[in-house]
Amino acid sequence: MKLWGGRFSKATDGLVDDFHSSISFDQRLYRQDILGSIAHATMLGEQGIISEDDADRIVEGLKGILDDAEHGRITWHVDAEDIHMNVETLLTERIGDAGKRLHTGRSRNDQVALDMHMYARDACDETRTFLEELLRVLLDLAQTHLHTVMPGYTHLQKAQPVTLAHHLMAYVQMFLRDRRRFILAREEADVCPLGSGALAGTTYPLNRERVAELLGFKRITENSMDGVSDRDYLLDYLSAASLTMMHLSRFCEELILWSSHEFHFVEMDDAFSTGSSIMPQKKNPDVAELIRGKTGRVYGDLTALLTVMKGIPMAYNKDMQEDKEAFFDARDTLVKSLTVFTAMLRTVRFRTDAMRAGASGGFTNATDLADYLVKKNVPFRDAHRVVGELVAHCLTEGKALLDLSLEELQTFHPAFREDVYDAISLERCVDDRCLPGGPAPEAVEASIRHAREHLEET
Numbered sequence: 001m002k003l004w005g006g007r008f009s010k011a012t013d014g015l016v017d018d019f020h021s022s023i024s025f026d027q028r029l030y031r032q033d034i035l036g037s038i039a040h041a042t043m044l045g046e047q048g049i050i051s052e053d054d055a056d057r058i059v060e061g062l063k064g065i066l067d068d069a070e071h072g073r074i075t076w077h078v079d080a081e082d083i084h085m086n087v088e089t090l091l092t093e094r095i096g097d098a099g100k101r102l103h104t105g106r107s108r109n110d111q112v113a114l115d116m117h118m119y120a121r122d123a124c125d126e127t128r129t130f131l132e133e134l135l136r137v138l139l140d141l142a143q144t145h146l147h148t149v150m151p152g153y154t155h156l157q158k159a160q161p162v163t164l165a166h167h168l169m170a171y172v173q174m175f176l177r178d179r180r181r182f183i184l185a186r187e188e189a190d191v192c193p194l195g196s197g198a199l200a201g202t203t204y205p206l207n208r209e210r211v212a213e214l215l216g217f218k219r220i221t222e223n224s225m226d227g228v229s230d231r232d233y234l235l236d237y238l239s240a241a242s243l244t245m246m247h248l249s250r251f252c253e254e255l256i257l258w259s260s261h262e263f264h265f266v267e268m269d270d271a272f273s274t275g276s277s278i279m280p281q282k283k284n285p286d287v288a289e290l291i292r293g294k295t296g297r298v299y300g301d302l303t304a305l306l307t308v309m310k311g312i313p314m315a316y317n318k319d320m321q322e323d324k325e326a327f328f329d330a331r332d333t334l335v336k337s338l339t340v341f342t343a344m345l346r347t348v349r350f351r352t353d354a355m356r357a358g359a360s361g362g363f364t365n366a367t368d369l370a371d372y373l374v375k376k377n378v379p380f381r382d383a384h385r386v387v388g389e390l391v392a393h394c395l396t397e398g399k400a401l402l403d404l405s406l407e408e409l410q411t412f413h414p415a416f417r418e419d420v421y422d423a424i425s426l427e428r429c430v431d432d433r434c435l436p437g438g439p440a441p442e443a444v445e446a447s448i449r450h451a452r453e454h455l456e457e458t
């Protein structure tokens with residue numbers, strides 16, 4: 001009979017058991033569930049709500065189940081529905097009547113909320129560790145490539161020269177923001193809902209603070225209805241995960257472009273590329289493509305839970321069981337993507353000559369040529385037009401701006417002097433952009449330092 005079977009005269013239809021049982025996926029909460037129950041039983045004993053003896057028996061029994069579960073010695077049962085009732089049934093089988101007292105003053109509604117708060121807290125910490133690993137790899141790469149000039153793009157058209165370090169540091173900023181989002185998501189998860197009961201709290205003199213303390217929670221929830229029906233903290237994780245995947249996906253898109261024959265800015269390691277079953281020459285960036293693809297999957301998880309939640313009246317409703325697969329899937333997908341991306345990035349070979357050659361073409365120094373004239377007291381709008389005309393001239397002649405002779409330049413504007421060539425060299429274009437946040441090596445080095453300090457501090 002079901003743990004809740006007292007008022008029923010018929011067994012659940014097999015179809016329903018199969019449909020509503022969550023044990024196939026919530027078994028991964030066994031640790032949180034058992035630790036939560038240990039804390040609850042300990043508190044029940046301390047408060048004299050159950051006897052100290054029963055509390056001890058329950059705690060010992062639960063520890064045994066935890067140990068067996070850690071070693072894969074437990075078979076979970078669909079007819080016990082979910083992880084909560086599986087553990088409780090098993091406990092009672094093992095220790096007898098004392099096991100039946102565990103659920104005093106508790107509902108599965110606050111129990112499952114507790115489990116998910118604990119799981120989400122851990123997920124935030126784990127994800128943050130993987131992000132930090134990626135950040136460190138990026139910071140080391142940036143330090144190595146402070147002087148590696150490459151073209152910067154807007155509209156995927158060459159725009160102005162930057163350095164590889166500067167480009168990589170743009171991603172560092174994104175991943176630092178992601179990291180902060182997981183710190184905030186952890187804060188939101190770090191609140192203990194146990195004691196909310198089914199929805200209206202309980203009449204037993206529970207000590208909610210004590211349970212929170214035993215489980216390392218910073219605080220307890222303030223409203224029992226919200227305590228059982230809130231899933232915002234999961235959505236906080238899912239939205240942080242979606243943004244992180246979006247950043248990974250953009251990076252992957254660039255690596256895919258850069259590894260193409262047309263760009264050839266990077267050479268992907270053989271160990272992180274795949275071949276074609278028909279075209280012998282192919283080496284495909286499948287790993288990067290798959291991460292880009294999996295981004296959609298994580299957005300799907302976020303959208304799924306937002307949609308599940310939007311029409312739910314107070315308080316707990318079974319719809320909310322749908323939070324788990326979405327959350328677990330997003331967490332697993334993100335952690336796997338971060339892991340494989342970081343490993344891949346470690347092995348990418350940057351083709352610095354091709355990057356430099358890329359920066360030399362496409363008139364990436366045109367803005368600097370206009371700025372040169374401005375420094376010779378030409379109004380910017382006039383300088384812009386003159387350089388535009390020079391670019392058009394170069395295009396018909398098949399030349400770069402640096403190929404033009406001084407005489408040629410002077411037919412377009414008399415202010416040009418011999419010092420123009422140095423002023424629009426790639427190095428000067430980069431080095432002169434030395435404001436904070438710019439690509440000049442000393443500015444980038446400062447931001448590498450800030451990022452490292454930030455990682456150390458928080």
Ligand code: ARG
Nearest residue numbers: 022082108109112318320321
């Ligand atoms: N398996 C359920 C879930 O994940 C546990 C809570 C069930 N509560 C209930 N009143 N049916 O949401």
